[in-house]
Amino acid sequence: MIVVLLGPPGSGKGTQGERVAAALGVPKISTGDVLRVAAKAGTPLGLEAKAFMDRGDLVPDPVILGIMKEALSAPEQAAGVVLDGVVRTVPQAEGLARVAAEIGTQVDVVLLFEIADEVLVSRLSARATCGACHSPVAGRQPGETHAECPVSPKGTLVRRVDDEPESIRNRLRVYKAQTEPVVAWYRANGGNVQAIDAAGSFADVEARALRAVGR
């Protein structure tokens, strides 16, 4: 079973995706994971990807899709896979459908984690980051000391620019502009899109996500 995860930053998609993968007994992989493995293995496509990464350039879609095809064909992925961050644009959705078809499989479920923007803004902006150890710390205010800091007893919490409300709203705008066409594409092409209400407790959201994949 191939499961594609879609959801905005802060929706818990990554953590919930791990639970879904565990329940299905399959690995959860991201584009970054797949690229790192291929680059390390030194496959021709892996080396091509590494050249882009070493220059600090984005790896082009055709290279990623070639590597994804190899990854999906690997025996470890025979039972399926949960793909996190692999599909962000319509060309990537089309490309993934094509390489899956080439190896005789398909995307079975698209899990779309949905949550109101303002919930995400308050969730993410409530997070502070320790200036010494760089760990995110939930529910604490900038200026407080990171009492449990493994690096420095004087580690002070700061708010990352990325966690400022305006910057979160910007990331959400980018996410929506990219993702809405992807969802529309799956629906128009017979995809099984399961919208998951990502508000509420971790256990509630987990139960909804597992139900959506028949677990």
Ligand SMILES: [Zn+2]
């Ligand atoms: Zn710290």
